[in-house]
Structures are given as structure tokens and as C-alpha cells.
Amino acid sequence: MTEEQMLAGSIKNNAVAQEALYNRFSPKMLGVCYRFAKNREDAEDMLQEGFIKIFTQLHQYRNEGALEGWIRRIIVHTCINILKKNKKFSESVDIIYANNIHVKEEMIPSIMQAKQVVESIRLLPLGYRTVLNLYAIEGYSHKEIARLLDIEESTSRSQYTRAKAILEELLIKRKILLKPSQKMNYGAVVDSPR
Amino acid sequence: MEQHFFRDGFENYLKDSVENFRIYPSGKVWKGIYNSMHPGRRWPSLTVMLLFIFSLLYIGITHSNQVNPNRETAQNAQLSYAANLTASNQSVSSNVSDINNHGLIVNAVNPNIKFLPEKNKVSKTDIEKSSQNNSDKPISSKKSKKTSHWNKNKAFHISTNPSSLAGFSKPAPDAIQNAVQTDPSMNESESEEPLLSVLRKRNDSDSYIFTSHSTPAIKKKNSFVAKDFTSPITAEKEWIEDFAFHNQPKLKAWKTSVDYEAYVTPSIGYRSLKTNVRFKNASRTATPVPLFNSNAEDPEVDHLPAFNFEAGAVARYHTSSKLLLKFGVQFNYTNYLVMATKMNHSTATSLLLNDLNSGSPYLVSKSSNLSNISGLAATSENNESYELSIPLGLDFRLAGNGNLQWFAGATIQPGLVFGGNSLLLSADTKYYISDNSLRRKWNLNTGIESYLSYKTPSGISILAGPQFRYQVFSSYSNEYSFKENLYNLGLKIGVVKKF
Numbered sequence: 001m002t003e004e005q006m007l008a009g010s011i012k013n014n015a016v017a018q019e020a021l022y023n024r025f026s027p028k029m030l031g032v033c034y035r036f037a038k039n040r041e042d043a044e045d046m047l048q049e050g051f052i053k054i055f056t057q058l059h060q061y062r063n064e065g066a067l068e069g070w071i072r073r074i075i076v077h078t079c080i081n082i083l084k085k086n087k088k089f090s091e092s093v094d095i096i097y098a099n100n101i102h103v104k105e106e107m108i109p110s111i112m113q114a115k116q117v118v119e120s121i122r123l124l125p126l127g128y129r130t131v132l133n134l135y136a137i138e139g140y141s142h143k144e145i146a147r148l149l150d151i152e153e154s155t156s157r158s159q160y161t162r163a164k165a166i167l168e169e170l171l172i173k174r175k176i177l178l179k180p181s182q183k184m185n186y187g188a189v190v191d192s193p194r
Numbered sequence: 195m196e197q198h199f200f201r202d203g204f205e206n207y208l209k210d211s212v213e214n215f216r217i218y219p220s221g222k223v224w225k226g227i228y229n230s231m232h233p234g235r236r237w238p239s240l241t242v243m244l245l246f247i248f249s250l251l252y253i254g255i256t257h258s259n260q261v262n263p264n265r266e267t268a269q270n271a272q273l274s275y276a277a278n279l280t281a282s283n284q285s286v287s288s289n290v291s292d293i294n295n296h297g298l299i300v301n302a303v304n305p306n307i308k309f310l311p312e313k314n315k316v317s318k319t320d321i322e323k324s325s326q327n328n329s330d331k332p333i334s335s336k337k338s339k340k341t342s343h344w345n346k347n348k349a350f351h352i353s354t355n356p357s358s359l360a361g362f363s364k365p366a367p368d369a370i371q372n373a374v375q376t377d378p379s380m381n382e383s384e385s386e387e388p389l390l391s392v393l394r395k396r397n398d399s400d401s402y403i404f405t406s407h408s409t410p411a412i413k414k415k416n417s418f419v420a421k422d423f424t425s426p427i428t429a430e431k432e433w434i435e436d437f438a439f440h441n442q443p444k445l446k447a448w449k450t451s452v453d454y455e456a457y458v459t460p461s462i463g464y465r466s467l468k469t470n471v472r473f474k475n476a477s478r479t480a481t482p483v484p485l486f487n488s489n490a491e492d493p494e495v496d497h498l499p500a501f502n503f504e505a506g507a508v509a510r511y512h513t514s515s516k517l518l519l520k521f522g523v524q525f526n527y528t529n530y531l532v533m534a535t536k537m538n539h540s541t542a543t544s545l546l547l548n549d550l551n552s553g554s555p556y557l558v559s560k561s562s563n564l565s566n567i568s569g570l571a572a573t574s575e576n577n578e579s580y581e582l583s584i585p586l587g588l589d590f591r592l593a594g595n596g597n598l599q600w601f602a603g604a605t606i607q608p609g610l611v612f613g614g615n616s617l618l619l620s621a622d623t624k625y626y627i628s629d630n631s632l633r634r635k636w637n638l639n640t641g642i643e644s645y646l647s648y649k650t651p652s653g654i655s656i657l658a659g660p661q662f663r664y665q666v667f668s669s670y671s672n673e674y675s676f677k678e679n680l681y682n683l684g685l686k687i688g689v690v691k692k693f
Contacts, residue, residue, distance in 0.1 A: 015232060022224055027216035034217055040558070041631075044219055048226045055231055115559055117211040119542045136205040137212055164204060177207075 003067060011059050018055055025068060026051070029075045035121055035133050036079040050078035076138055080130070080148055089126055120170045128163030135160050218549060218556055220631055453692045455520070456507045459661055461684020463502035463528050465577075465669075467493065468677050472548050493623045493676065495566060496533035500576065502682050503527050504663070508585060510690070516591045524585050524607060526639070528665075528680050529578040532617050534564045534626055536573045541565075545629070546621035546675040555675075562625040564617065575626070577617045579669070583609025583639060597649040601657075607639040616669070619676060632674050638666040643686055655690040 001009075001020045009017020030047050037043035054074050061070050083089045121129055130149065134140040135156070142160070146153040171177040508522025544557040564575060587605030594600050616633050617626040645659025661684050668677040 013231065015228065018227075018231060019224065022227065026223070027218050028214075030217040030219045031212070031215040034215075034559070035212065040217070040560070043217070044223050047219055048223045051223075051227050052230045055227070115215065115542075115544070115557070117208065118215050119559060121208075121212070122542075132208075136208045139209075167208075168204065 007058065007061070007067070010055060013055075022051055025071055028068075029071065031118070032072060032075055032138075033079055035118060035137070036076075036083060036130060038126075042082075046079045046082050047075070049082065050075040053078055072138075076134070077148075080134075083126070083130060084149070089130075116174065116176055117171070120167060120174070120176070123170065124163055124166060128159055128166065131156055131159040132163040132167065136164070216556075217558060218547070222631075451512045452509060453512075453690050454507060454509050455522075455657070455688050455690045457657070457686055457688025458505040459503060459682075459684040459686040461502045461504070461661070461663070461682040462499045463680060463682040464499040464530050465497065465681070466679045467495065467497070469493070470548065470668075470672065470675050470677050472553070472672060493619060495619065495623070497577075498531040498533060498574070500529045500531045502529050502684070504682075504684070506585065510589070515595070518589050520585070520587050520589065520603075520605070522585055524583045524609075526581040526583060526609065526663075527578070528581065528682065529576050530680075532564075532575045532577050532626060534566060534573055534575055534617075536571045537563045537565055539563065541625065543620040543622070543625045543627065545618060545627060545632075547632075547673045548675070550672060557621060560620070560627045560629065562620065562627045564626040564628070565624060566619070566626060567624050575617055576615060579611050579614035579616070579633065581609040581611045581637070581639075583607040585641070587641070592644075599647045599649075600644070601647060601659075602644045603642070605641045605643075607641060607663075609637055609639060611635055611637055611669075618670070618674065621675070632670045634667060634669060634671055637669070639663050640666060645686060645688075647690065653692065657686070657688045657690060659686055660684070661686040 001017065003024075006017050006021040006024070010021050026047060029050065030043055033043040033046040033050070034040065037046055054071055057074070061067065121132065124132065131145060134145045134148070135142065140148070142153050142156040145151075145156045149156070168177065504524055504526045506522055506524030508520040508524075510518045510520045512518045540561040540563045542559060543562050544559050546555055547558055548555050564573075585605040585607045587603055589601045589603035592600045592602055611633060612635075614630065614633075615628060616630045618629055618632065619625075620627055641661060641663040643659060643661035645657045645661075647655045647657040649655045661682075663682045663684075665680040668674075668679060670676070670678060
């Protein structure tokens with residue numbers, strides 16, 4: 001089934017087309033949710049809610065840009081909305097406490113390379129992780145992040161700076177990344193991700 | 195400059211690293227989406243549930259209808275009686291049924307009626323004679339057959355009619371003579387026996403005891419006081435009420451062949467754990483997963499048997515003296531010990547799963563604080579589950595026919611698994627992951643057992659014997675890289691009681 005057929009069928013609430021669309025994008029979108037969520041179960045809840053929104057708002061998609069990008073944006077917004085319902089989340093994105101964070105080396109995952117990075121991101125405190133996800137991976141600006149998370153732009157910047165520092169430390173400790181002083185760039189990753 | 199390069203590249207590196215990161219969602223996500231998008235089309239489980247409820251209702255209604263023949267019988271008896279009243283000015287209609295189980299009811303409306311004396315025994319020959327002579331015979335004859343249609347072999351009808359006297363015992367000058375119609379299906383030997391010998395007059399001059407002489411036991415049981423009714427209307431009403439109340443042959447017959455059993459089985463439970471065959475096949479063709487040794491038949495784990503139990507109740511239907519069928523509900527608690535080491539922090543690991551559509555293995559990230567290899571503190575965790583099942587089976591009597599009997603039996607037990615704690619092995623078998631999502635919801639057990647049953651003087655039977663139960667399907671879905679089948683060996687203890 002082509003993407004156009006899936007789109008047209010899904011807009012008409014055709015279950016077969018919707019399932020095809022879901023099967024096409026759900027694994028990648030669950031990967032996105034997983035980076036934001038506390039655990040896999042929460043990630044699946046986010047994915048479910050996100051896809052329901054996608055199917056109900058699909059008629060608004062104007063074929064401007066890739067469908068995947070549009071879907072991804074809805075999924076990310078869904079993740080943020082779900083996270084924002086949690087009171088602790090608001091506190092964690094608004095308070096800077098990076099100096100108190102100490103991540104043990106053995107907490108770094110030791111499985112597949114592609115997942116090592118994701119799991120390292122998931123070891124970050126919730127606020128840091130969210131800002132890092134939005135800025136570094138999803139490509140949102142600090143201004144957009146501030147609006148999305150109801151925080152100051154400066155808070156977003158400082159959260160990101162600290163999140164990045166911790167994550168770099170984690171990746172270097174685990175030799176997923178080499179130190180900048182060794183004049184190596186990111187091509188020196190031990191194994192390329194799958 | 196170098197630092198700047200580092201900073202610029204960091205975001206790109208992260209983005210590239212996670213761009214192709216995928217996790218395959220479980221089936222329940224799509225089900226949830228589907229149900230939200232198509233609320234009119236629920237999943238088949240809803241249909242099955244409705245079907246089940248309607249089946250229960252249907253069985254309930256059907257069952258309640260089975261009791262109705264008594265009412266019908268009573269109504270027919272009333273008709274019969276009314277017809278008799280019409281045919282003869284004052285007549286007696288006596289319906290007698292179900293000799294084995296019930297008292298006989300005699301309705302003596304007219305005090306002038308004289309019953310056959312004890313010495314006047316009624317034989318089949320007499321009955322046939324009577325039938326021949328009774329060409330003008332009463333409507334009651336026809337009706338009475340209808341009345342006793344539910345027990346043709348045993349029931350017979352006594353009717354007194356002035357026109358049916360010929361060929362019988364000596365007629366009393368001022369009384370209605372008796373006619374006895376019996377079912378033609380009655381066999382010869384039975385017919386030669388005195389069916390009814392007497393209505394013994396008691397001290398009370400207006401009451402009679404009607405006795406059947408079929409067997410001594412029955413004789414004792416079937417004594418019944420015949421009331422004397424002075425008012426025909428009251429008599430009619432009371433007779434019908436009595437008849438309806440006392441004649442429940444179907445229910446009695448059902449009760450004699452069904453009893454119920456309540457039991458509990460403490461047992462020792464363990465499991466067989468093997469590599470999922472699907473992974474063996476997949477590993478040759480699909481993307482190899484280096485951490486998973488698909489050639490290992492049994493992963494290197496330290497598990498131990500543990501205490502289990504089951505409890506339940508079944509209804510048992512005796513199809514013959516040797517065979518009985520049973521059906522009921524049962525609760526199972528299954529459990530075995532996982533010897534592991536506890537870590538003081540969570541470690542990221544992964545589960546190796548099989549994509550059932552493509553047949554390709556893939557990894558799902560999980561965290562664990564239980565290690566299968568050396569760690570800080572040794573611990574034992576319970577891999578446990580609960581199950582509600584419906585045992586269906588049969589028991590065969592091997593020996594004994596008195597109070598002590600020896601049975602062997604087998605059951606199948608489809609059941610719903612819920613709750614508990616599933617400890618799954620990680621892809622590299624180094625960690626245990628606590629996750630119930632892969633547990634198979636519906637499963638099937640088979641059981642074999644042998645037991646001794648001792649009937650106590652109070653009528654309750656006590657039974658005890660060994661039992662073995664085996665879980666047919668793996669505890670987990672086919673996605674999981676291992677197959678686990680549980681089994682139990684226990685001692686069944688129970689009681690059996692008649693309804």
C-alpha cells in the first residue's frame with residue numbers, strides 16, 4: 001500500500017489503511033516516545049494517544065513536507081502534554097540541579113551501540129532529558145521549547161547546557177565518544193549504529 | 195575551534211545516533227487505537243463474552259423448564275380428576291407414580307368407596323380383563339396416561355368408576371368399584387407381583403395407608419397417609435397441591451446421578467525451559483543476534499521448585515456405575531524459585547523478541563536489578579502466576595464398589611492467567627526482567643490423577659490421591675525467546691457430597 005493510499009484510506013477511517021500507516025511508522029515513533037518516557041509502558045501509552053490524534057487530525061495534513069515529520073511532531077507534542085500532566089515534570093524542567101547529579105558508570109547500558117546513546121539519554125533527569133530531546137534531536141529552538149514547556153528561554157538554555165555536559169561525560173566514560181582533547185570527532189564512535 | 199567543532203557536532207551526532215532507533219510496540223497499542231477509532235466494532239472478546247452470557251441464560255431458562263413437567267403433571271392430573279368427576283357423579287381418582295421415590299397418593303373423595311382388601315391381589319390378568327370390559331371407559335384412563343407420561347414404566351393410575359367394575363373383585367353393593375389401569379409396557383414378571391396390596395386402615399377410621407410391595411425398601415418408603423376429604427372442592431384442591439408437591443420425579447432422578455466435589459491440592463511446581471524453536475530457525479536466516487545463543491537447549495539458570503496449590507469445585511455426573519464426568523471451576527497458584535543476585539541499581543538490558551509477522555528477531559530495551567550472574571547479594575525470587583480455569587474431565591472407577599473405591603481420572607483445564615510476577619531472561623541471559631506483558635493470557639492445562647474415595651457413614655465421601663498437572667502451551671507468547679511449560683505434582687484432598 002502506498003503512502004497516498006494509506007493517507008486516503010485513513011482519512012476515510014478505513015481500518016486496514018490505518019493499520020498499514022500504524023505499522024509503517026509506529027516502531028520509529030515508539031523510539032521517539034521512549035526517549036521521553038519513564039519506561040516502555042508509558043512510551044506505549046504515549047504512542048497510542050499520539051496515533052489516535054494522528055488519525056483524528058489526518059485530514060488537516062496538507063502534503064506540505066514529509067508525512068513522517070508531521071506525524072513525529074504530533075507524537076512529540078503528545079509526549080510533552082502527557083509529561084506536563086505530571087507535577088514532578090514541571091518542577092524538574094524549571095529547577096536546575098545539575099551539580100547534584102552523579103551518574104554511576106555502571107548505569108550506562110552495555111548493549112547495542114545505537115541503543116547505548118538512547119539509554120544514556122534516558123539516564124538524564126527528566127527535565128534535562130526533555131530539553132535535550134527537543135533541542136538536539138527534534139530540532140526545536142529554545143524559544144519554542146520555552147513556549148512548549150511553559151518555562152523561560154534562559155532556563156531551557158541552561159537546562160540544555162547541563163544536560164549536554166552530563167551526557168558527554170557519560171558517553172566518554174563508556175568510550176562511546178572520545179575526548180575532544182584527543183582531536184577526534186564523532187566519527188570515532190566505536191560502532192556505527194544499526 | 196576544536197571545542198566549537200565538538201559542540202556543533204554533538205547535536206548532529208545525537209540525532210544521527212537515534213534517528214534509526216526503533217522499538218516495536220506490543221499488540222495492545224494497536225488494539226487500543228482500533229477500539230478508539232472504531233467504537234462500533236469491538237474486539238471478538240466482547241462477542242465471545244456476550245455469547246457466553248446468553249448461553250448461560252439459555253441454559254438457566256432451559257433448566258427451569260425441565261422442572262415444569264411437574265406443574266404440567268399437576269394440571270393434567272387436575273384435568274383427569276375433573277373428567278372423572280364428570281364421568282361419574284362422584285369418583286375417586288388416584289394417581290400413583292414413581293414408586294421408587296415417592297409415596298403414593300390416594301384421593302378418597304367418597305366415604306363410600308371401598309378399597310380392595312389385602313387378600314385381593316391385582317395381577318396383570320385382572321388388569322387386562324378389566325381393560326377389555328371397560329370399553330365405555332372413563333376419560334380418566336386416557337388422561338391418566340398423560341398424567342404419568344414422565345414415568346411410564348413405574349406409574350400407574352387408579353381410578354374408581356361405577357362402569358368399570360366388571361371383572362374385578364367382588365363389588366360392594368353400595369360402592370364404586372375399583373379399576374386399575376396399568377401401563378402396557380410393564381413387564382410380565384412385574385405384573386405377577388402384587389402391585390398394591392392394601393390400603394390399610396389405620397386407627398383413625400377415615401385414613402388409609404396405601405402400600406406398594408415392590409421391594410422392602412420401597413415398601414417402607416412409600417407409605418403414605420391418604421387423607422379423607424369431606425368436601426369435594428377442598429379435596430380436589432388439596433389433592434392437586436399434594437400431588438404437585440410430592441411428585442418431582444425429574445429432579446429426583448437428576449439428583450441421584452449428580453454430586454459435587456470440593457478439593458484442594460498442595461503441590462510442588464516447576465518448569466521446563468527451552469529455547470523457542472522459532473529463534474533457532476530465525477537465527478540462520480535473519481539478522482543474527484550475537485548475544486543470544488540459539489543452540490543452547492536449556493539456558494544456564496538456577497531455578498528451584500516451589501510450593502504451589504490449586505483449589506476448586508466440580509459437579510460430577512455419573513454416566514454409569516464406573517464412569518463419571520465432571521465440570522467446574524478451579525483456582526491455581528503456580529510458582530517456582532529463581533535464584534539470582536540483587537544489584538543495588540538498575541541496569542539497562544534488553545529482551546530478545548521475535549517479530550511474529552516478519553519472523554525477524556529484535557531487541558527491546560528493559561531495565562533490571564536482578565542478575566543471573568554473580569552480584570552483590572544472593573536472593574530468591576518467585577516466578578509466579580494465578581489462574582482461573584474450568585476443569586473438564588472424567589473419572590473411571592478402577593476397583594471397589596462399596597465404601598472404599600479407587601478412581602483414575604483426567605482433565606483438561608482451559609484457563610485465564612492473571613497477576614503474578616514474570617521474570618524473563620534478557621537477550622544475553624545475564625539478567626532477569628520483571629515483565630508480565632509477554633505472559634500468555636489464556637492457557638491450557640492437562641491433569642491426571644488417581645485417588646481413593648472413602649464414603650463415611652454420614653454419606654460424605656473423602657478422597658485423596660496424587661495428581662499431576664502440565665501446562666500445554668508456553669507461559670509466554672511466541673514472541674519470547676524461550677518456552678516455559680509449568681508442571682505440578684501434588685496431593686489432592688477433597689470431599690464429595692450429594693446435592
